[in-house]
Structures are given as C-alpha cells and as structure tokens.
Amino acid sequence: MFISPAYAQDSLGGGLAMVTQIAPLLLIFAVFYFLLIRPQQKKQKEHKALLAALKRGDRVLTAGGIIGKVMVVKDGVDEVEVEIAPNVRVSILRQTIGDVLKPIGANDAGAKG
Template sequence: MFVSTAYAQTAASAGGGGDMLVQFAPLILIFVVFYFLLIRPQQKKMKEHKAMLSAIRRGDRVVTGGGIIGIVTKVGTDDEITVEIAENVRVRCLRSTVNIVLAKTEPAGKSGGDAATPVVEGEAKPADTAAGGIGKLFGRK
C-alpha cells in the first residue's frame, strides 16, 4: 500500500504548575510594563486635569477644546461656564471643554485687591509700575 500506518505517540508528561507559570510570565511582565508606562501616567494626567477644571474661577484665562482663548466671566453651579472671547462677546461652554488654564487669578483674600487680576509668571504685577519698571530697565532692584 501507498500509505504507511501512523501510530499515536504518547504525550510528553506535563511538568505541573511550574511549567504553566513560565509560559504566562512574559504575558504578566508585558501587563506590568504597560501599567507603569501607559495606564498609570494617563490616570495621573486625568486626575490633574479634573482638579484643574474644578479650580476654574472667574477671571481665569482659558483655552477651550476648539482653540478659543477667553476669560471666564461666570462660573455656573452646573458644568457650565461663561467665557468672554472678545469685548462684549460671551460664550457659554461646558467646563469639561477647557483644555488649559493660561492664567490663574489670585483669590480675593490673598492680595486684598482685585480678585480678577491674573497672575502670570514673567508679566509685570500691579506693584511694578512706572518707577519700579524703569529701575528694572537699568538693572536696579
């Protein structure tokens, strides 16, 4: 005949639980690496963004998801804020659409002045006017 007879081979003995652990070790290692490189930093970033959104107050300069830059004029009790994008042009938008807060305002109790005065690093503060500003130009402090 043209076909030879095939005999069933006996299966190799299973080593037990230790052999199974060695097979799953690469998968477990990949999951651990993904957790520390992708999942955990993303959760941290989402937590920071949520804290930033909850800290939005009137006078903050923000950038919305659509790229519109404006100043928050009203913070509603809901998830809604009013942003002034030009003189006398106000837009209502959801708080969750804010991507970045460019300039934070000082709370009214800290400075004792105007609560809507933004504080941005590198900009002149209200005390840095006239004589103080000229002195800085000539290297005086």
C-alpha cells in the same frame, strides 16, 4: 512501544511550563499599566482638579483652540461663561476647557525669551 513521549511527563514539569507561559503575559500587563494606564489616570485626576478650581478671571484655552477669560462660573452647572473678545461672551462646557493659562505680567509682555 505504543506509548507517546508526550504522556510520559511528570506533574512537576507541567506546572513549570504553565508559569513560563503566563509570565510574559503578566510582564506585558505590568508594562502597559506603568507606561500607559497609570499616567493617563494621573493626568485625568489633575485635569479634574483644574476644572474644579476654575474661578472668575482665569484665562482658559478651550479644546477648539479659543483663548478667553472666565466671566461666570456657576456651581452645580456644567457650563462656564467665557469672554472671547470684548463684549463677546459664549457659554461653554467645563470639559472643553483644556488648560488654564498663566496670567501675563506687565514685565513679561515685552520679553520674548
């Protein structure tokens, strides 16, 4: 008469309840991994490869929005010399380069889509 129904559960029901509590957490982690973490890692890997392949003559876009032409790339050094205007060269860090722009061809210069 004084026995609570909470103590009268069998051991199999307790294991199933634990699985049903953990399953939503695992599902949320899987969704975060495939929608947020994995694409970000892929993007970082591509950006690192882009910076490693940087060479003289490339047109680059910096994180500050400046477009320039790479003049000097030193191996083992984190700095790149970029010409942002005629006879104006600045030294920037590789990590601040956001993108390498495609060269503008002679035929593409006048065409506006």
